[in-house]
Structure formats: C-alpha cells, structure tokens
Amino acid sequence: MPTIRAASASLRLRSLDARYGLLGALLIAPTVLVFCTVIVYPLVSAIYLGLFSIYTPTMEGEWVGLDNYRRLLASGEFWRSLANNLIWTAGTLTLQIVFGILVALMLHRNLAFRALARSLVLFPYFLSTVVAVLVWRWLFNDLYGVLNHLLLWAGIVDLPVDWLGSMPNAMISLIFVGAWKYFPFVVIAVLARLQAIPDELYEAASIDGAGAWARFTDVTLPQLRDVLIVVVLLRTIWDFKEFDLIFLLTGGGPIIGTQTLPLMVYKEAFALNQMGGASAAAVLMMLIMLLFMSLYLSRARD
Amino acid sequence: MSRIRFENVSKRFGGVTAVDDLSLEIESGEFVSILGPSGCGKTTLLRMLAGLERPTGGTISIGETVVNELAPAQRNVAMVFQTYALYPHMTVAGNIEYPLRKRRVAKNERVRRVREAAAVLELEALLDRKPRELSGGQQQRVALGRALVRDPAVFLLDEPLSNLDAKLRTHMRAELIRLHRRIGRTMVYVTHDQLEAMTMSQRIAVLRDGRLQQFAPPRDIYARPGNDFVAGFIGTPSMNFLDGRLEGTGSGRTFRCGDVSLPVGMLPLADEMPEPDRRVRLGIRPEHIRIDAEGEAARVNLVEPTGHETILVFDYRGNELVARMDGDVDIESGDRVKLAFRADKLRLFAAADGRRLNDDSTP
Numbered sequence: 001m002p003t004i005r006a007a008s009a010s011l012r013l014r015s016l017d018a019r020y021g022l023l024g025a026l027l028i029a030p031t032v033l034v035f036c037t038v039i040v041y042p043l044v045s046a047i048y049l050g051l052f053s054i055y056t057p058t059m060e061g062e063w064v065g066l067d068n069y070r071r072l073l074a075s076g077e078f079w080r081s082l083a084n085n086l087i088w089t090a091g092t093l094t095l096q097i098v099f100g101i102l103v104a105l106m107l108h109r110n111l112a113f114r115a116l117a118r119s120l121v122l123f124p125y126f127l128s129t130v131v132a133v134l135v136w137r138w139l140f141n142d143l144y145g146v147l148n149h150l151l152l153w154a155g156i157v158d159l160p161v162d163w164l165g166s167m168p169n170a171m172i173s174l175i176f177v178g179a180w181k182y183f184p185f186v187v188i189a190v191l192a193r194l195q196a197i198p199d200e201l202y203e204a205a206s207i208d209g210a211g212a213w214a215r216f217t218d219v220t221l222p223q224l225r226d227v228l229i230v231v232v233l234l235r236t237i238w239d240f241k242e243f244d245l246i247f248l249l250t251g252g253g254p255i256i257g258t259q260t261l262p263l264m265v266y267k268e269a270f271a272l273n274q275m276g277g278a279s280a281a282a283v284l285m286m287l288i289m290l291l292f293m294s295l296y297l298s299r300a301r302d
Numbered sequence: 303m304s305r306i307r308f309e310n311v312s313k314r315f316g317g318v319t320a321v322d323d324l325s326l327e328i329e330s331g332e333f334v335s336i337l338g339p340s341g342c343g344k345t346t347l348l349r350m351l352a353g354l355e356r357p358t359g360g361t362i363s364i365g366e367t368v369v370n371e372l373a374p375a376q377r378n379v380a381m382v383f384q385t386y387a388l389y390p391h392m393t394v395a396g397n398i399e400y401p402l403r404k405r406r407v408a409k410n411e412r413v414r415r416v417r418e419a420a421a422v423l424e425l426e427a428l429l430d431r432k433p434r435e436l437s438g439g440q441q442q443r444v445a446l447g448r449a450l451v452r453d454p455a456v457f458l459l460d461e462p463l464s465n466l467d468a469k470l471r472t473h474m475r476a477e478l479i480r481l482h483r484r485i486g487r488t489m490v491y492v493t494h495d496q497l498e499a500m501t502m503s504q505r506i507a508v509l510r511d512g513r514l515q516q517f518a519p520p521r522d523i524y525a526r527p528g529n530d531f532v533a534g535f536i537g538t539p540s541m542n543f544l545d546g547r548l549e550g551t552g553s554g555r556t557f558r559c560g561d562v563s564l565p566v567g568m569l570p571l572a573d574e575m576p577e578p579d580r581r582v583r584l585g586i587r588p589e590h591i592r593i594d595a596e597g598e599a600a601r602v603n604l605v606e607p608t609g610h611e612t613i614l615v616f617d618y619r620g621n622e623l624v625a626r627m628d629g630d631v632d633i634e635s636g637d638r639v640k641l642a643f644r645a646d647k648l649r650l651f652a653a654a655d656g657r658r659l660n661d662d663s664t665p
Contacts, residue, residue, distance in 0.1 A: 198385065198387065200383045200385050200387035201387050201389065203352075203354050203374075203381075203383070203387065204381065204383060204387035204389075204448075205389075205400075206353075206354075206373070206374045206375060207352060207353070207354075207374040207375065207379065207380065207381050207401075208375070208400050208401035208404055208448070208452075209375040209401055209404035209405050210375070210400075210404050211375075214404060218389065218400070219389065222389070222390070222391035223390075223391075225391070
C-alpha cells in the first residue's frame, strides 16, 4: 500500500510539474515570438541576402555565393570605412569617458547649484540628434558659424576654418560632437557609483598617507572599474554602429573621409541599390563587433 | 613621547555640539577606551585625533606637537575602522603594504615588514587573498595589520569589534590586549560596549553628550563612579537608584525615600550636602543585595535564571530593585522575602548634578 500511495503521489507531482512547465512555456511564448520577429528573422535574412546580388528597388537578384564578401574585402572603401569606424569609436569613446569621469567628479563635490548642474549635464543626451546636429552645423559653418567668428575675432586664425568639409577637421569635429552628445551617459553611471563609495576608504587612505591624486587612483578608479567596464562595453557598441549623428553632420564626407561602416551599409543599400552587398557589409560589421567584444570581455574578466 | 593631550576641545556640527570643552590626557603607551552611548561624541573625538575632523575649539597634541593643523598622514597615527575600510581591489599583502608604499619605504623593507605584521596577526596564509574572500575576523586582522605595519605612535580603533559575532569578539579582545602588551604603543579605543572597555583598558574615559564624565581605571569606574550617569551606565544589570533625601549627619545620617528609611551613617562622605533640601540618589549594585532574615520585606516580581546566576526583580516598598544572585537560588515569582543591602557598598549622588558624595576611600 505505501508504495502505491507514494507512486501515485509522484505521478500527481509529475503532472503538476508538467502543468507548470506548460504555463512557463505559455508565459515566455510572446517574448520568444517578438525576439524571433525582430532579431532572429532580420539576422538570418541579412546573412541570406548577403549571398545574393540584389537590386534594392525590386529586391530580386541571383545567387552569387561569397562574391559580395570577396568584393568588399578587396575594396579599399571597406577598409577605409572600417578604419574610420575605429578612429571615430576610439576617439569619441575616450573623450566621453574622460569628460564623463571629470564632470561626475565635479558634480559629486558639494557645488553650489549641484541639483541644477546635474540636470543641465544631461541636456545633450536628451536632445534629439537631428536638432543637436543642426545646431552644431550652424556653429561649425565656415561662412557664418560662431566658432569661426570667435576664432577670427580673437586673431587665432586668419581665414575661416572648414570644420566639416576637409580632413582631418571633419573627423575631429565629429569626434567632439559625439563626445558632447554622449558623455552624459558616462556621467550618470559614474556619479551613481561615486556616491556608493564608502567615505571610510578615503579616510583610511588619507591616514595611510595618500594624497588627493593617490586617493583618486587607489580608491576612486578601482571602485569605478566595474561600472566603467559596462559603460565602455555599451558605448563601444553604440558608437560603433552610430549612424544618424555622422550621417547628418558630415554625411560621411568629405568624399568618404568620415564614412563609417554603418554609412557604407546605407550607401550600398540605398544609393547603389545593392542590398546584397549591403547585407554582406552588415554581417562583416557584426562579426568585427563580436570579435572586439569577446576580446574585451575576456580581458575585463581577469 | 606619544602622550595625547586634549585641551578644551570642542566640535560643533552646525547647531549640534558633538564634543563640548573636553580635556583629557592619555599617557604614552596607555590603552584607553572612550566609552559612551551612541551619539555621545566618542567617534568625533577619535576622528579629531586622526585629523578627519577639525576641532571647532581647543588644541589636540600628540607628544609635544600640536596637531590641529596637521593632515592625517602627518600625525603618525593609524586607524582601524568599524567597517575595516580595506581596499577591495588589493590583496591582503597589498592592503598591509599600502601605507608603506605611500611613505616610499624601499621594496625589500616593505616585504619584510608586511611579513612581520602578518606573522604577528597570523595572516601569512592569507596574503594573496582579496578582502572579500575573508571572514569578518580575518578582515579585522588585516585592518589591524595595515595599522601595525607602520609602527605608528598611536593606534586609533573605532569600534573595531562591533561587526564580529560574540565568540570572535571575545577572542579578538584577548588578541588586542596581547598585541598592546607586545608593541606597547598608545591605543585609543572607541566603544559603546562596556565589557570591551572594562576588560581591555588601563583607563576608561566615559562620555555623555560630548562631555567627559569620568576618566579612571576600570575598577574605579565601577566601584567609585564619578556621578550617577557613570554609575548607571557601567554594570549589567545597571545599578538600582532610589531617589530621596538625607536626614541627620554623621553616624545618625539616614536616607529616606517614601517609606524607605536606611541608615547611611557609616558611609564616609566627601561631601555632606550643603544644599538645604539634601535631595540625593542612593545607588545599589544588583550584586550588593542579598536575602537576609533580618532584612527589609520585598516581593519577587520576576525571576530570570541565566545558569550561573539569577537576576531577580523585586518590589521593595513601591521601588523596583534588580538583584543578582547565585544560579541555584530557590525563589519563585510572587514570593515574599527579606532583603539586606551591603551597607559599605551603597553609593550616594547629589540629585541636582549627579555628583558622587562618597569619598574616594570607599571600598
């Protein structure tokens, strides 16, 4: 008798488990569905399209295998765009991190109007990219821009500087506008972490003989390490695939002087009407990002 | 050489006075506890000594040097924090070595001194670990090691044992006493735990509301408390107080409180209470109450056996008295008994300012 009862109990349990399993599957089904529609399908179709030579307006074309990849890897434009992409990402990210930490440190101190300053700092981040870029284009304009006006007035330059139409000015301007637009993200993350560092660590360090700089390098920076790893990871991904800011500010020009991979993908797809080549470029871009990210994460974990 | 002197030191935070006109002198090599309830200013006092707070008034000196204007690093003090404040990204060895590195001690000298400190604190096996991999007691020892390695003139300890469990606390208490004997440095130990203060210190400074109440060796603090606050704060269970007045003088002196009347003529008083109404508080320690057939009638309200002793709460003519008796005492709640007090152990305090009236010869 006891064995029978135990067996029936375990049977009932199993059916309960099964019911929970079914419920669980039902509950995650919408997420899985959305995930498949917006991530898996585009990913798979990009890989698929990359193997065809497709005319964008008709979306028709023939199988070419890996020809798109061969063509891209053999073209100077792809490598130039990749180099631009790396310069842009490294440049703007470095400035974002440095400015972000500096401003966060300033806001962490008991400034007058700290609350006001904290909200003002977020302003560039909240501003729509289109609006921000239009304003910057006015500032940079070589004929009536404020920047050239001030430089001429101060006697620093004799002739107006072409900020966006010549190299390397265009890349430098781009990197600065990117830094201006996105450093508030670093400020928010770093400031939140700064406020969580226990005062005792600073006090212990100052008793142990650490000056202000040593307290920063020995207490603050190590405490910021984890948050900076995440910030760098996120910002690298976002900066690497930045499109609107670059497209609106320089359009990739002069010629392809500031053209990054996302702009090249766009150009292939909609200016040259080669959806197949664009897809292949997009897939390559993803692979490059994956490579960087896995390298970065394995380094950061040590 | 490392005598510490506080002269009329005050510290105000906005409108709040944390330390009020405090003067205190700690001898070189002495282990002194600063004891008091939360918010009495004891941590502020220590932080001023460390240089983490600036006094609002008065002077603090270490040795012959006035340190008011010196940065923490220049004072030759080491501090152990309640939360240990270990640098989380450094190993145990890195933490202990840190103050030496900041003082530009040569590499091989650093290694030698870290090894030495680690040996004293039995940390050798843990030198390569990170603080988060250590237990509370081990972190505590690393914090001590970081202080020890510098060989500072003064050790400041801010409630260093309060985050440890009871058993480890007892163990670390003994360790600290041993460490003090071994290195013979001045140690200032802040605590709210009277047991720690009583067991470890050579002298205890009792603080209340930023004012020094008494500064004396533990036995004196217990037997000859300077005022009724110290008397009530030290000792568990606390001293019993009866509020009443004195009548008569010399051997005919009597304490009256309601219908309690106790002859206190045999107590040598330093102070015969010049105040006309002679309002006093009579203090009786729980262990100085015993059951005696000749004594005063009382009723047992509560019996709390703890094993080795029994805490009894009596109703004595409308006053609550707590007594500490043997563990095997055979009394039950509701019993009527007769109580006697050890007459020579009674303490009298002036009701107005709390000062002790018994003279110092009181046993």
